Amino acid sequence: MIKLDGINKGELFKTFGSNFIKGGLLIGLTVTIIEFIYKSNDLISFFAYASASLFIVQLFQYYYVNYKNSKVIDKFLFHSFVGGSVWVLFIIIMILLHKYTNNINLVVISCISLYILGLIIYFILLKNTKLNQCSI
């Protein structure tokens, strides 16, 4: 189903190691910042906004994709737009679940399940419909 030709499998560990450090720093720092500011209502607002709007990773991916294969950049932008909109939808679902269940574990488990389900559905749509041809 997924073509893995051309992948240097020996580099996978290196990729994991590098992303382990980056991910650890990202989550470690953000949660530690929350520890500093969670008692302040205006700072928590700012932090939520800043982390939710952090699209810098997507921006560098755009640069990288354009550098590697500029022909597919319109496709990349279209699916980034759809993904960003779905991100907002997930936050709305998170709010609704939080409001109507008030059970934090249920919210987290439901949202992770919905996210995985959404990815699988999107993957199937890409494989079986003309969605894969869409570009902005």
Add this chain to the structure above:
Amino acid sequence: MFKDLINKIKSKNVDTNIFSIFASNFIKGGLLLGVAITIIELIYKSDDLLGFYAFLSASFFIVQLFQFEYVNKKSPKSTKTFLINSIIGGILFVVYVFMMYYLHINNFSPKNVVTVLILIYIVFTLLYYLLIKSAN
């Protein structure tokens, strides 16, 4: 502006065990993002899944979900504020992707797109901070 911010942070009862919080979240975050991004890396390098890769990375809201869980655990009163500001940040993310597309189709070079959007992101983030500060 930043003096106020630092004073606010200093005035809170910050957990003295901040290093262990950082270390614990470094491991969790490293494993989470390390595994996730390595999978993305596999998909990205395969031939025809670029659209799925763009969607997956743009809709990756798991970090925000864990931040939500942590905020709710530490300060349940701030959860609603956190969620509302997350929506605003998420909408801004989509706007940024749209700007990326707009600059791209208007023949800005990828380097210029990256530079302009990083500047716009910093300016908007500072403006949002000032707006929150003046509203409180």
